[in-house]
Amino acid sequence: MLLYWWLMKRKTFIHQSSLLAGGILISPTFFHVKEDRLIKKNISSHTPYAISTWNVPRANEIAGEALEKGSNALDAAVLGVAYEEANLLNTTVGKGGAPDRDGEVTLDACVMNHKGDCGAVLAVQNITHVAALAKDVMEKTPHVILAGEGAKKFALSQGYISENLLTPESEKAWQEWLKKGRYEPEINVENHDTIGMLCSDQNGHLSGVCTTSGLAYKMKGRVGDSPIIGSGLFIDNNVGGAVATGLGEEVIKTVGSFLIVELMRQGKTPQEACEEAVSRILEKQISKPDFQVAYLATNKKGEIGSYSIHKGFTYTQYKNNLNQNIASKAVY
Ligand code: SD4
Numbered sequence: 001m002l003l004y005w006w007l008m009k010r011k012t013f014i015h016q017s018s019l020l021a022g023g024i025l026i027s028p029t030f031f032h033v034k035e036d037r038l039i040k041k042n043i044s045s046h047t048p049y050a051i052s053t054w055n056v057p058r059a060n061e062i063a064g065e066a067l068e069k070g071s072n073a074l075d076a077a078v079l080g081v082a083y084e085e086a087n088l089l090n091t092t093v094g095k096g097g098a099p100d101r102d103g104e105v106t107l108d109a110c111v112m113n114h115k116g117d118c119g120a121v122l123a124v125q126n127i128t129h130v131a132a133l134a135k136d137v138m139e140k141t142p143h144v145i146l147a148g149e150g151a152k153k154f155a156l157s158q159g160y161i162s163e164n165l166l167t168p169e170s171e172k173a174w175q176e177w178l179k180k181g182r183y184e185p186e187i188n189v190e191n192h193d194t195i196g197m198l199c200s201d202q203n204g205h206l207s208g209v210c211t212t213s214g215l216a217y218k219m220k221g222r223v224g225d226s227p228i229i230g231s232g233l234f235i236d237n238n239v240g241g242a243v244a245t246g247l248g249e250e251v252i253k254t255v256g257s258f259l260i261v262e263l264m265r266q267g268k269t270p271q272e273a274c275e276e277a278v279s280r281i282l283e284k285q286i287s288k289p290d291f292q293v294a295y296l297a298t299n300k301k302g303e304i305g306s307y308s309i310h311k312g313f314t315y316t317q318y319k320n321n322l323n324q325n326i327a328s329k330a331v332y
Contacts, residue, residue, distance in 0.1 A: 046204040048073075049319040050080060051304055052197040053245045053296050056316050057323055059083040063199055064318025073199035073207035074113045074135065081131045081195045081211050088167050092193040095128045096167045097213025099174050102220045105165035107213050108227035109134045114205035114237035120227040122147040126162040127155045131211040134227070144229070177217050194226055196233060196243025198298050206241045206298070208233045214248070224248020230258035239265045240299035242273070246308070247291040254280045260297045270297035270305030271329075278307050278331060288332060296328075307331075 048067035052060045063080025067073070085094025092098065099105045109130035110120035119138025121130050122145060133155050137146050146154055156162065166174075194212035201207075210232040214224045225231035225248035232248070234257035235241040242260035244251045251257075256277050263273035274295040281293055294308030296315045306315050311330040316323065 046200070046202050047302070047320060048076075048199070048201050049298075049302065049317065050076065050197060050199045051296060051298060051318075052080070052195055052316045053243060053294065053313075054193050054195065054316070055314050055325045056084055056193070056195055057325065059195065060197070060316040060318050061323045063197060064321075064323060067199060067201050067318075068321070070202060072203075073201040073205050074111060074209070076201065077197045077199045077207055077209040078111065078131050078135050080199075081197055081209050082129050084193070084195055085129050085131065085211060088169075090193050091170055091173070091216070092213050093195055093211055094130070094213070095163065095165045096170055097165060098170055098216035099166055099213075100220050100222070101178075101217045103166065103171065103174055104220065105170070105213055106220075107165070107211070108223055109209070109211040110227040110229055110233055111135045111138060111207070111209050112229060112233055112235040112241075113138075113207040114235065116236070118144055118229045120145045120229060121151040121155075122223045122227050123221060124148070124151045124155070126165060127152060127160050128163055128165065129160065131209045133158075133160065134209075134211075145227075147223075174217065194232075194245045196226075196245055196296060198235075198241045198243060198296065200298065200302065204300070206235050206237050206300070208235050208241045208243055210243055225251035225256070228252060230255050232257060234258045234261045236261050236265070238300070240270060240297060242270075242277075242295060242297035244293065244295050245313070246293035250281050250289075250291065250293050253284075256281075256293070256295060257297075260295060264297065264299050270299050270303050271307070272305070273297055274305045274307035275329075278309060282309065282331065294328060 050063035059080045063076040066076040088096035106123040107130040111134045112118040119134040196210045198208045210226045212226040231252045242257040244256045260273040294313035296306045298304045306328040308330045313328040
């Protein structure tokens with residue numbers, strides 16, 4: 001029975017690998033999106049779309065194509081971000097993510113669906129596909145958040161494989177950083193590429209995912225906004241959704257993504273809501289801040305908005321077979 005379960009999961013994985021041929025091979029630990037959900041066609045007039053923070057063309061395209069094949073919004077988002085989680089060149093998400101100052105890679109992620117259900121994992125070690133794991137927390141446990149060792153134990157019980165997430169390149173960069181002996185993350189560089197992805201499916205349902213290795217060289221045990229529902233991500237299917245990237249401490253203090261959705265509920269467009277959320281952060285600063293925060297949001301009409309403190313933030317948008325990277329407006 002156990003062997004059958006394992007083989008069936010492997011079968012799904014093999015299908016997904018060929019689905020992603022030409023791109024990065026998603027790790028064998030990722031086999032949680034059911035094949036049948038990707039090929040089922042929905043009869044609906046809603047045009048699906050996927051939007052992601054930063055320039056992540058392949059991840060966003062994978063999600064967009066899955067939506068066009070009839071995937072539900074959450075499965076598409078988890079599948080899309082899995083590409084970057086497995087991308088060793090992306091140093092702020094998944095395997096290859098920058099470690100903490102002790103040299104350990106700890107990952108954070110959360111998911112939220114159109115029903116308002118959510119799941120999150122915090123400070124997880126050795127597991128690459130933490131967005132899928134957050135979804136498993138949501139679907140297979142009575143809880144919303146699992147942290148650290150407990151999250152890893154749960155992952156292993158679900159068939160995820162324990163991997164070394166520290167690549168030789170990220171270890172080398174960490175050694176270099178240790179020599180500098182100071183903590184000064186560079187705007188749009190070290191804080192760059194956390195993926196917040198929002199998907200709207202053929203039923204017009206919204207879901208989202210946020211996945212990250214957090215700030216490079218953070219203190220051990222530090223968790224940012226990305227896995228905190230309401231901060232790194234929030235969805236209300238009657239209103240819209242929002243995701244955040246940048247310095248998580250500032251996003252948490254203003255509960256940024258929840259704030260944006262509530263502002264949209266009160267009638268603001270996604271753009272106006274993102275601008276207001278950025279200004280809530282800036283009004284507490286006495287001078288031009290040396291950190292970045294950026295928001296991306298969408299509403300039920302399919303309108304999209306984004307805003308950041310510093311220029312340099314971009315987002316990727318897939319709609320009607322067109323995948324584009326778009327520069328965000330910024331304060332500075
Ligand atoms: C964090 N918000 O851990 C994340 C970092 C990030 O792009 O967004 N990087 O604070």
